[in-house]
Amino acid sequence: MKDAVVIAREDGPGDKRLVAYYVAVADGAPASAHELRAHVARTLPDYMVPSAFVALPELPLTPNGKVDRRRLPPPEGNAYAQREYEPPQTELESRLAALWAELLKVDRVGRMDNFFELGGHSLLAMSLIERMRRQGLHTDVRSLFSSPTLSAVAAATEQLEETEL
Secondary structure: OOEEEEEEEEOOOOOEEEEEEEEOOOOOOOOOHHHHHHHHHOOOOHHHOOOEEEEOOOOOEOOOOOEOHHHOOOOOHHHEOOOOOOOOOOHHHHHHHHHHHHHHOOOOOOOOOEOOOOOOOHHHHHHHHHHHHHOOOOOOHHHHHHOOEHHHHHHHHHHHHHHHO
């Protein structure tokens, strides 16, 4: 990596996320968002790990030579650490995948995708729990934090609903 900058980016009201922008060395292919996230996560606490990694040919600069934050592009789908896509297998997983995709502003969510790797954070987690409740789905926010994959959240939701019956 030649240059890098991390900013707290807010593309919508209350939707603040850490985004890393980097310039890869000329002779190397840029690493995937998943690889970069795993590398950074070895040394930083979870809340400091960027949710997206955007490769740029060069960082935009102001006339004073500082990074021009206004010209940094919003992250797109491949900037997030998505796993190999495995489609939802149950109706509940499909409903949750639709909620996650809408909330996290990603094109699709697979059953092994991690809520936090897709750009989720504590405020979005609370929003997700509220959206689930409005659809008659109930889960514990601790379940989301301890097992943040779509399939695990669906399993925890099913288990909680079974114990309430």
